[in-house]
Amino acid sequence: MVEKVNKEKSILTFPADREIALETKNVQVYYGDNHAMHDASLQFPRYSITALIGASGSGKSTYLRSLNRMNDGIARVDGEIMYRGLNINSNEVDIYQMRRRIGMVFQRPNPFAKSIHNNISFPLHEMGIKDKSKINEIVESSLKQAALWDEVKDDLGRSALSLSGGQQQRLCIARSLAMNPDILLMDEPASALDPISTYKLEMTLSDLKDQYTIIIVTHSMEQASRLSDYTAFLHMGKIVEFDTTKNVFTNPTMKLTEDYVSGNFG
């Protein structure tokens, strides 16, 4: 199954019968003259968690943000990003519709300065769902999925900014889930959280992978190995190795990967 392309990189590809949720083909990202991401070609299998690891500045966040075009207006992205047979990195796809399918959770929790309920109901309302009972239903189910319901159900009218950091982050996840996405992109979602909140968040994520495809950037190798099914290691704007998480951490093909996962890294 593993196909060792050349000495520069080792990228796992999947057999044709494995359902692929998202695939990038030769994606390049430029900040002005700075070529920040080179030739990123990866397949993200459906209903799995893929971790993107690498040192700061390796381009993992840049790559992730390109996947639902959050880099629009900030950086230039070339190459194809295939989703449901469409190249979403082109004008043929409506960017707003696409982002509802490919949601994102950010490094720092960013709930709106609104009540807990409105944080979830407001985007639904904007999406065109006007039926109150339907909205309430989605609010409840998404908060349950994000494992926040029990903590907030008594006071949904409370300002979201009064929640703790961990609760805010789970609210942001709930908010993304409420849009009924296929794919969730997560940019170091636990980096601003304490260990207990991180633990809760990870539990939530493992429960979610039955229904969603999750791509998560993390700087914690423990987190990647605990949580993910596949791992991509990025180094200086290139994807060096992509394989099952087990292989990446216990039997990496590339010397660079081995150095990084074993901690012998500059």
Add this chain to the structure above:
Amino acid sequence: MDAVKTELMKKSKASRQDQRGKLISLFCIFLIMLVVLSILYMITSKGLATFFENKMSFTDFFTKKVWNPSAKPQPLVGALPMIVGSFGVTVLSAILAAPFAIATAVFMTDISGKRGQAILQPVIELLVGIPSVVYGFIGLTVVVPFTRAVFGGTGFGILSGTFVLFVMVLPTVTSMYVDSLKAVPRFYREASLALGATRWQTIYKVIIRASIPGLLTAIIFGMARAFGEALAVQMVIGNASILPQDLVSPASTLTSVLTTGIGNTVLGTLPNNALWSLALVLLLMSLVFNLLTRFIGKKGAF
């Protein structure tokens, strides 16, 4: 699966919203641009009519001392008295206000500590907001009698105008300079004090020197305000369109002649056009002040 795909390829409500929103906000911008361009255009065309329609001499306007546009047979449009008056009150009030503004700003940022600032800041903000007619009224009831008693003359004149404008621009200059002093990095102060410099040496040689562009900007800003101020000056300057011989006899400024004259002349006649020429000078000067602050802002660090 296909339903999702077609939905993805359809232009969404959100993308139409976005185009509309951008259009709306751009429209607001163009409205403002339109206002500015029409102001520039109308005042310029009106102001130039004196020279092109009424064939008055351009050089006479800036150099002759007699302002009597309704004189017959030969109207006289020498704007020098007003130009001198305007520059006089502006420069004098700036010179007077500068040391006080510097002292107050330095006091607030480097001497008094938090408490002095907590008291002075809101008071200065309040003074910036006091309407100019109130300053004019106080000028009329307090400053003019004071000037008359101390310096002689009628009390009306450039000196009274200077005093009133001094109080008016002081809070503006001070609060702007406080902002630029605050922008001088903390380590400048610490480094200087650590080298054994006294507080005054630090203030004088390091802090003020580092903030000179900010100081100049603040003073020019104050001058622009003084130059364009109409009613407060008009109330205390005496409104005589003659070249001022001293600081305590009645004089006039561009703005004071404008405010008293526009209502008493007929649109389209020379006496009226001549007033628009004064307005044009006022407009051009405000552009010059603007350019100056822009120029300094580009060079200065703080």
Add this chain to the structure above:
Amino acid sequence: MNAKKADKIATAIIYILVGIVVLILVALLGFILISGLPHVTWSFLTSPASAFSAGGGIGDQLFNSFYLLILTLIISFPISLGAGIYLAEYAKKNWLTDAIRITIEVLSSLPSVVVGLFGFLLFVVQFKLGFSIISGAIALTFFNLPLLTRNIENSLNGVSNLQREAGLSLGLSRWKTVTKVVVPAALPGILTGIILSAGRVFGEAAALIFTAGQSAPMLNYANWNPLSGDSPLNIFRPAETLAVHIWKINTEGIMPDASQVSAGASAVLVVAVLIFNLGARFAGNYIYRKITASK
């Protein structure tokens, strides 16, 4: 002269200068309030002005000032909001944006008398609106636009980018993200700016003497039909405001108690500005707390 001595002398000079400034400030505020407040009675605030005899009030002028203020804000707020949104959210770094910024700065640096004269020329004369509230409100709008726009732009820039990303990542349009997420989050700053600008507008006179006019026709406060001539709401009637009134009676007033009336009116203006300043602070803090606190 050694450094220590210089330090002492300089410090002393600074203290003296600051002392003088404080003295001027205290004397100024004290004079306005002490000479003015005794005249401020209920009947002074509500009765109409009298041209020739003592005992006139400022009722109509006060009403006019507030009415003009409200109209001005109604016209200038949406335009400033749109312009501020453009500058903070849509403008790219290019020559066009630079040109827009310079233009707005030019407008803000124009003397108010020039803005007033332009209003006179365009609305009073050209559009034949005459000296009227609407001409005055539009002139004040010109004068208010640049400040309010800059304030709104700054308030929007103060909102964390995380909020914008949150909205965009949910598939909201940038427009909705701005109007429904960023603007509400910037509300404390925007409100503070509006109230501060209200203080400025309230006291402005130079832009009004040739637009809203210098006369206060008799108003019938029982007539609220905006189209009728003596209705307070009629936007086509001339309207002398409080600030214009002070200027007017001091330059050509012939009533015997002109200086008392101006003292009283000045005190009212200063108190109004004070209230606007405090109100700005209070309202900003209040809204901020309301957004962030638990209910």
